[in-house]
Amino acid sequence: MAVDKLVDSTQLDADLTSVANAIRTKGGTSASLAFPADFITAIAAIPSGGGGGLDCDYGTYTPSSDVLEASVTTTKARKWLLLWAASLPGTADRIAWAVGTTQYGGQKGAYAYANSSLAYTAVNSVTSCSFSSTTAKVKPHTSRKFASGTTYNWIAWGG
Amino acid sequence: MIFYKQVEDGYIIAIGESLGGVEISEAEYGEIMSVISAKPPRDGDTDYRLREDLTWEAYTVEPEPEPDLDGDEIAEILLGGVPE
Numbered sequence: 001m002a003v004d005k006l007v008d009s010t011q012l013d014a015d016l017t018s019v020a021n022a023i024r025t026k027g028g029t030s031a032s033l034a035f036p037a038d039f040i041t042a043i044a045a046i047p048s049g050g051g052g053g054l055d056c057d058y059g060t061y062t063p064s065s066d067v068l069e070a071s072v073t074t075t076k077a078r079k080w081l082l083l084w085a086a087s088l089p090g091t092a093d094r095i096a097w098a099v100g101t102t103q104y105g106g107q108k109g110a111y112a113y114a115n116s117s118l119a120y121t122a123v124n125s126v127t128s129c130s131f132s133s134t135t136a137k138v139k140p141h142t143s144r145k146f147a148s149g150t151t152y153n154w155i156a157w158g159g
Numbered sequence: 160m161i162f163y164k165q166v167e168d169g170y171i172i173a174i175g176e177s178l179g180g181v182e183i184s185e186a187e188y189g190e191i192m193s194v195i196s197a198k199p200p201r202d203g204d205t206d207y208r209l210r211e212d213l214t215w216e217a218y219t220v221e222p223e224p225e226p227d228l229d230g231d232e233i234a235e236i237l238l239g240g241v242p243e
Contacts, residue, residue, distance in 0.1 A: 057177065057178075058177065059175055059176050059177020059178070059179070060175045060176045060177065061173055061175045062173055062174050062175055062192065062195065063172065063173045064170075064171050064172060064173060064174070064191075064195045064198070064208070064209040065172075065198070065206065065207070065208050065209065066201075066206075067172065067173070070173070071165065071173075071179075072175070072177065072179060073163075073177065073178040073179030073180070074178070075178065134178075148195065148198055149195050149196055149198055151175075
């Protein structure tokens with residue numbers, strides 16, 4: 001049985017705004033930032049090293065088979081992870097997660113599918129995210145999986 | 160950019176850009192990505208996993224348990240439906 005939870009869009013919007021504010025502060029700009037392209041562009045424009053760049057790790061994750069849990073490696077222990085699919089088949093939108101040590105909502109869209117139907121569906125929450133030293137592991141909600149061959153972008157910060 | 164592959168029990172679980180797993184060259188990353196993009200589709204209970212030699216191995220997928228929903232989650236689904 002494929003099921004979903006409601007999206008807590010208020011919480012997600014607040015979290016994304018806090019990330020955008022941090023990016024704007026570090027980047028010395030007040031420009032509006034649309035997720036995810038402007039986030040990426042703004043972060044890339046921030047000088048690194050002695051320039052006082054945003055302290056974050058980022059990368060991609062592409063599973064070879066459908067997996068229940070994604071694992072990414074950071075340079076140091078982090079507190080927050082934002083992960084989203086670069087592209088998805090069909091009509092699915094992109095998904096964003098603002099993930100800390102507790103469950104948060106995701107944005108309207110889809111990133112995975114239920115085993116039983118193989119149909120891409122709206123997904124809205126994360127079952128768990130755990131940080132252990134330089135490893136962050138994320139599980140989608142309710143038996144959904146990260147889709148084989150789909151590239152997921154991620155940014156981790158804090159800590 | 161650093162590229163990596165995650166290997167477990169002789170199977171490539173995932174690849175990516177950043178730290179993590181076994182560091183590989185960009186050329187190897189591209190090669191593995193091409194293979195992943197051509198993954199045979201799942202057929203019923205038969206799915207495929209990627210060996211380190213970049214060949215696909217068929218295996219039988221074990222049935223997964225039904226989701227364990229609490230009352231609040233059930234109520235949300237019944238009252239609010241599923242967002243698009």
